[in-house]
Amino acid sequence: MDIVDEIRALSGKYPDRRGALLPALYVVQKEAGWLSQEALDTVSRALNLPQATVKGVATFYSMYKHRPMGRHLIQLCTNVACMIMGAERLVDLLKEKYGLEPGGTTGDGRFSLVVMECIGACDRAPAMLVDTDFHAGLTADNIFRILEEYE
Amino acid sequence: MIKVTIDGREIELEHPVTVLEAAKQAGIAIPTLCYFEGLTPFGGCRLCLVEVEKLPKLQTSCTLMTADGMVVRTETDQIRAARRSMLEFLLINHPLDCPYCDKAGECELQDLVARYGPEAGRFAEGKRRHPESFDDPIIVRNMERCVLCTRCVRMCNDLQGSYSISVTGRGSHSFVEPFSGGRYDCEYCGNCLTVCPVGAIMSRLHRHSYRPWFVEKETETVCGFCGVGCSMVLQMRENSIIRAIPRRGIGFNEGLLCVRGRFGYEYVEGGEELTTPLMKVDGELRQVSWEDAVSFVVKRLREIRDEFGGGAVGAIASGRCTNEDNYMLQKLVRFILGSNNIDSAARNYYAPAELYLERIFGQGITANLISGIANSDGVFVAGGDPTAINPILGLQVRSVWRSGGRVIVLGVPGGLKRFIPYELTPVPYSEEIVLSAIVGRLLEDKPLRGENAALEAKLRSLRIPSDDELGATGVSSEDIVRVAGDLSSMTTPVVVIGPDVVQRKRASKSLFLLGAIAYLTNARIFLLAERPNYQGLLDMGCLPELLPGGRPVELEMFRHKTEEALGMKAPEEKGLNLFEMIEAAAAGRLKALYVMGENPLFNIPDSAKVEKALENLDLLVVQDVHLTETARIADVVLPATAWPEKEGTFTNLERRLQRVRKARRGKMASYGRDDWKILADIAERLGMTKTYHRVEDVWEEIMHVSALHTGLGYEEIAGGSALWPYYGEPLRGMEGDFPVEGLDELPEVTVPEKPYLMIDRPLYHSGTFSRRSKALLGIHPGPSLVISPLLAERHGLSDGDKARISNGRGVLELKVKLDGDIPDNQVFLANTFEGFGAMGLIGFGTDSVLGSIYIDDNTVRVEKVLR
């Protein structure tokens, strides 16, 4: 199914086309990992919503990315609970091992890192999301074992 | 009845309104920032806070509805402190660059801070930085100044319907942006600029050239671009236009303008105006004195009339000139030179369509209020995009959709695309079949009421297409059922008719069918008018068959009335229309042509043919502001005043008489003379005994001669509410029959191998006039061939490539622009840019019933130009 059809099919599930906007943005973001102007335009056409409206919504939410991202997106929590449990050390380790800065992407385009506020897993802190997978109870050891699974 | 007490004053309200509005009614002004009259309340700035008894917290009066017994206070210490805090928050990021900001002096934030403080901010961190954007030719965006009131976004979405900007990002990194983040891709109405309370979005046209208090004079006038006739204020300094702005409270456009009205005025500031009369000497135009030019024209006109008779003289009037100018041209030609050969570009569609509809329904049938469209529950549009041809009327159509009504467009929907539930785009030149099918289907639901016998008789003999015949148009019978069902369910419908349905073969039938739809559904008819005074041309008798007041010249009773009123004689037989004059000139029967404010060489199809005909004349006089294509081949060119220098009246498409007022005078004004004055001078020298001192004198005479204008003096007109004496009922019933071509036939639908060349009617331009406006050129800089991606693919063309279009009439090479919204196998080209007009390559014929033109043979060969 091409992407436009996929979006149109989605829009059938909502009482009005605007309702499908957020899921449609996910659909196009899945393709390239971020939302280019062309991607936003595709959504605008597929849903027959104004381009500017699409952009306004897409730039409001932080889960949509507006510049190219690595193949895998690490979203590492550094909020209070995770911080106490050593998340900041993990940030340093990522930098040491991959040269990965918060907000940055590795040179080989493998990982991008975004530091997050609480992702709701304080009881198993520190925690992160890799793409859509959830990982908790991170340590200096297991974090790299986990990440090595993502090519 | 709702009773509220505001600041100790008791107010009684019929209907619940917001506290802010209730206070306003009582003359109490509550400060606001995000509120703007006419826009949906937003409640974002919290400056309109008020105290309401029994409510614990301060309330935003712009969103709070009044309730019975409410007690409100609008200025207390608590409120003042809250307002001061809100302003302090806004000033955290607002750059205090008032000395440098063009808005200073009319900035709402500045005024509010001056009133409530704070004297100093306490925020010690730096301000956000965001560079000013100069990516756009018209709008400069300084987002550091933006207070995020969203007035511009609400204007663009809710009133303009362009949906071109939005607030992007979040928190203190929110900015208002067009999709591109830089240049706008929008309708450039500039209405967002009107509502911005601060200097965040401003027009570049007058950047850093003035301060609001530099405005020396304001002139209230009407726009000179289209037949809507929006009111506007020209702000002047040193005889130069600083800004053209709308103003709520004047005119029916309610504070809105379109791109042409707001930014197009520069065409008269461009310095290209003619400065002296010109005369052809040894094949070249040379500067001469007024006296030499005028006496030459007088001498030649007299000689030609005396030798060949009045019938050898003709004139072309102008939809851009005032009623007074056009009346005077008509008087000169008809009553002094003795010729009914007078016509104008309104012949291209407006005049014949209106006269034909009036034959069916009576005079004044298309005289309806533009502001009434928004109150209707459905619109049927055929033959042109109202949002481009008559933009402010187009906004009314959009608002029908907004209030839940249905908009149906026959043909390419253009600016209405977002406002229609489905498309109805038959293959070109098959509209007649689709309309017949719609009428056929409507007849099944709607009984004939017996009000219009002639029309009903014709409906009975109308040939309704079979499903097969319909199939060839690309529109299915299900579509027809749907359209007819929608039309039937409308209770207060409107039918909007544009130029394209009239410029087709058998236009009488298409108009008859549209008339039938209006008749069956009880709709009001609107005829789109491309020029500000097309209607005035009809009313002033600038037609070969009509005298001033719309009286048929060939009906003796009417002619005598006019002749009596004037004490002068008019020829008994109707004259030649525009195309007949061209034919007669080519054949040597027409010897002299007087052209006022029109450019026939560019605005009539098949320019090669027109040029030959005009060259064949003994005398071609052109009276205009600029040296147009036609002026270049004239024998005499007389410079005329431009729109901001004129005094007089325009009549808009709803028959509203409006005053055009002079904004510029003195040495900065152009060197032209008023059109009516030049004509009166010539007429006097040819024996007219009456003298006119002021333009009012001309209007006095019009009021005396035309029954439509009796009692409508300049004072009555000044208020903007002087309409023809027509109240929804035809002025003069037309009993009797009317002809329709091909009632029992259906056209053959052929899909030609080569694409059709269609006339584009872009929003950003208005004929050839606007090509001198720097601002409009900034938006739409030059000609291009607009084609569908499919057509482009077949010819190996991509956006920006050069293509050649050609046919027997000529060749043009232009850049192509791809547009996914236009149908395949059609090439759209505007008739705007010198040397690249669409009309030159279009063949035409004249309709035997209407006397209008129809486009015939307009296919072109498309090739890619290889470098």
Ligand code: SF4
């Ligand atoms: S100029 Fe008009 S169309 Fe363009 S952004 Fe402003 S309001 Fe919208």
Ligand code: SF4
């Ligand atoms: S640009 Fe002006 S109108 Fe628009 S949100 Fe900012 S301050 Fe308000």
Ligand code: SF4
């Ligand atoms: S709609 Fe017509 S009259 Fe109004 S501003 Fe635009 S061009 Fe002028």
Ligand code: FES
């Ligand atoms: S603080 Fe990290 S998951 Fe809650």
Ligand code: FES
């Ligand atoms: S004017 Fe009421 S909240 Fe802004």
